[in-house]
Amino acid sequence: MSFDLFKYLTTLGFIYIYGRLILHYGKMFWAYMMNERILWNTKIEKPRILFMGMGLGVMHLAFYSRYTIESDTLIVLAISFLVFLAGFFLSILPWTDKFKNSIQSQKSAGSLKKNKNFNLKISEDQAQKLYHNLMKYDLLNIEKTSLLDFRNVLSKDWDAHNSKIHFNMDGPSSREFYEFLSQTFPKNTMTIKNLFITSDLVLRANGKKYKYNTLKNAHTRTPYSKNNQALNKIFQDLR
Incomplete structure (x- = not known):
């Protein structure tokens, strides 16, 4: 039985991405089950979920197409792997400090246009x-x-x-x-x-x-x- 390098590398990629998802959102789920307050930062989590969804979609598409296209040529394998890497990159991007800083800076830029005030609606x-x-x-x-x-x-x-x-x-x-x-x-x-x-x-x-x-x-x-x-x-x- 020949060793399938594509399957091995893509499986590692899936384990890494889904592992990060489970560790991150598993803590939130546990806090919810324990009736603790969930620290959900909408400004970051919504874009993060969007990028993760797109990235995982591309990864699964590349994996699926690799084993449904009836061709074992090197160019088909290379294209499938490059598409998988693109999806993997989209999936890890929202976990980087650069991504978080970019999202937060957009909120900061909007704040600077207003008065120097937190505009906190608290009685x-x-x-x-x-x-x-x-x-x-x-x-x-x-x-x-x-x-x-x-x-x-x-x-x-x-x-x-x-x-x-x-x-x-x-x-x-x-x-x-x-x-x-x-x-x-x-x-x-x-x-x-x-x-x-x-x-x-x-x-x-x-x-x-x-x-x-x-x-x-x-x-x-x-x-x-x-x-x-x-x-x-x-x-x-x-x-």
Whole structure:
């Protein structure tokens, strides 16, 4: 029995792509089953699913055509494999940092055209409740952040006040705070970069800025932060 190199390589390709899908969306499914809040970033996940769908479609088409076309010539094999590689490339593209940064930058570009404001649709009562719950779990430096500071930062133009928010949270926890906040109050022009970097309004407890690369790559190092359960309860309480 001859060794089928095409079948071997394409099988590895399918295992890799479907493996990534299972690992990524399996975590979301598990969170759903455990009644935990799902961190679903629509701005990234929708384009990702589109590219994955197109890529896998092309991969399956190439695999199917290889074994239905009654020809074993080298050129047919080469074309089938090149088409498979094109589909494989489409499938891995949405997992790259370049793809995610491109999607996020499009949102940022739209935000820059508007006022220097997060445009966060949150009521005073909701802001007060969020403030007190963050204080309850010691995630906020209350010596440097009053309730008025907290409201000003979230609701007013950046240059209309002198308030700052000082968090008692590391990079991964702060990223999850942003994700929970933007999903609980989806009507906003907030990005992780303008919240923690551009605005210069949200700082660490020591008054220093967060590092953008630390925030951006937090999920690759720790899927869930050490304050994930506390943040989950805080935002569940705002529903």
